[in-house]
Amino acid sequence: MSEPDLATPFRERAGQALDDRFLQEALTIATTKFITLRREAFDAFPQGEALRDQARAIKEATLQRLDHWLEMLIDNVERRGGHVHYATGADEARRIVLDIARRTGARMAVKSKSMATEEIHLNDALEAAGVTPVETDLGEYIIQLAHERPSHIIAPAIHKTKGQVAELFRRELNRDAAPDPEVLTQIARAELRQKFLQADLGITGANFGVAETGTVVLVTNEGNGRMVTSLPRVHVAVMGVEKVIPSMTDLAVFLAILARSATGQKLSVYTSLVNGPRRGGELEGPEEFHLVLLDNGRIRQIAGPLREALSCLRCGACLNVCPVYRQIGGHAYGYTYPGPIGILLTAMLNGPGSVKDLAHASSLCGACVDACPVRIDIPRMLIELRRELDEQRIAPWPERVVFGAFAWLLQRPALYRLSARLGRLLQRPLARNGRIRRLPLFFGSWTRTRDLPPIAARTFHERWAELEREARR
Amino acid sequence: MTTRAEFLHRIRTEMGRAPGLVPSATAPRPTRPRERLEVLRRELSERWRESLERFAVEFERVGGVLHRVGDAEEVPGVVARIAGERRARSVIAWPGATLGVDVTASLVERGLDALAMPEAEVTPAERARLRAVAAAADVGVTGVDLAVAETGTLIVVSGAGRSRSASLLPSCHVAVFDREALLESLEQVGVALEAWHDGDDPTWRGAAINFITGPSRTADIELTLTRGVHGPREVHAVFVERGLDVRRRV
Known part of the structure; x- marks a missing residue:
């Protein structure tokens, strides 16, 4: 489902969210919990502050030689038997994945949670081409069954109650279940286990791409990332160009702050380092590995006003602390990426005109900068966007x-x-x-x-x- | 279709236009990572008890269960007890050469349905069959290449005789390790990863390195913590005090 909400103006979408009492409660509980977990994690980790500075420096240094690191990544992926593709826009990225699906005769694709594939609306395209896409992250699975969109970068279904999920499973899966998260999770496990074993194609994003080794790194808590990269015949990873990092030493720095910022964990349960297709002697692993490098507005920002946003790790910390997000939730923003960073990413992908209202959906309080693991100055860029909107006469008269x-x-x-x-x-x-x-x-x-x-x-x-x-x- | 040359050319053009760059640096890498890792391991071998205690605390914090035994021969007994407590029948395991102890023979003797995953390349049909076996198994036994004290993490490298499914498909994962695997911090993991990727990959090594920090979990329904959504519901680690006889260490 692509941007159904955009027909109603932002003010109305926000108003609807404010009137939704369940959503209000769910948002308060979820964001407050995430804030507490994150704060406790960093309080118990004194070196965290220095690591955040270092992580930011690594991102900046990588951007300054982006061509070099990407070339190294490409060479190393190919050396290990993988294939690399180049997508300028969302349509080209979709076409590349569809071609792979067609060539390999894929009928079903299992997907591990990926904002990049949400961004290019891959599921609609797969479905139209006769390939059934199955989201396997529990939250994503729920919203796929409900034909909705994610409302939070890392907790896509926080807007749904267990009662609603039970009702959804009854209607869509024909399974009678108590509204108990434990029971519902086990139903999803059984349903999705079959899909993992049947699917021909595994589709993922990438949290990092390590240039020196040609490694794609995936971080999940559920283990679906491992399933998707181990069981199907073909693995396709869609990665924004800004996700490249130079070395494994750099990776260790990012891993130390990523999960702490997102969920307060020291590490997420599974961090998977994927070095291409199955090798001789291995029982599992895909026969083919494809890496799709995605531009979709990113490259223009290397020298653009939103350059800093290219350092984003997609942890969701800025959403939780944002006084606007905490009130209206993710759907009201209307695009793939919600929250403060989402406004900037939306402008990056769809041009500044797409955020003429959203650019003002911020009090510029700076809570997002404090929470951001790489200290992205989001308010500065929002002000810059507002100026640009005024100059280009996009702002209301x-x-x-x-x-x-x-x-x-x-x-x-x-x-x-x-x-x-x-x-x-x-x-x-x-x-x-x-x-x-x-x-x-x-x-x-x-x-x-x-x-x-x-x-x-x-x-x-x-x-x-x-x-x-x-x-x- | 965009070509590599066009793609990189556009990146270079934009890089040339980027104004006022701030000085920045990537993380300093060890110049000789293999030697650095050797030195590190020697240092760590003198304080492995501290590392193990820290690991025990963190591993249990993330929901793991730690077992300690003196000798490798005791490992099958621990696996059998775990299986018995869960009324589990079928066990898949890494073979003795990669695990450092042969568990399957002993488990079969105890009446369990145990299978050692093969070490050599097998036909696609056999791979499919073994995958079905793994998917139906209740317990998976694997080795551990690194155990990280700071985070309670088990790091497992795939490869010949190092099945990925064994730590993923059964609902109960039992990982066997000794002091050689213990590291203190993520920073040290960075050194190990650099060392492993220094030079050509060894022929026996597979394509995946998995960090496992406790049982599979989700909080996607009303933020209620639930275990075992896709991966194992339980993760056990068995520490062998007097060491394992692993033929090839990574």
């Missing part, structure tokens, strides 16, 4: 007129002082107890949810002038 007028005024000191005095007169009927609670006309929508401090009885300029006069005396 009242916003542009008001801010344009304000900027004009700020450049004219005499007029500014005059307007401050004028404002003091005009605000008299509006100010109550040192607060303006309601503005007239369409300005009223601004004060509907917030108060405005009135213009001071004496402005800073006036007090400063007075001080100077006193000093001269």
